[in-house]
Amino acid sequence: MKEEITVLSLFDGMSGGQIALKQLGIPVAKYYASEIDKFASDTQIYKMCGNGWTIDVIVWILSFMKK
DSSP states (O other): OOOOEEEEEETOTTTHHHHHHHHHTOOEEEEEEEOOOHHHHHHHHHHHTTSSEEOOHHHHHHHHHTO
16 A cells, blocks of 8 residues: 655646646645646646645745744
8 A cells, every 4th residue: 555645736737746646546645735826726726626725835834934
């Protein structure tokens, strides 16, 4: 059994990374994606079907800098 991975995809576009991982049969525990283009982000959300999170990478980075 393959170990599940956690993915952080910056500038994810239309979630091509997630599609490739699925086609390669690589199990993903969590898939975090960041995209600034609204249309690409909407496509991401549609393709992920609730299996991942679309995040604002700037807010995410700043939250770690405050710690």
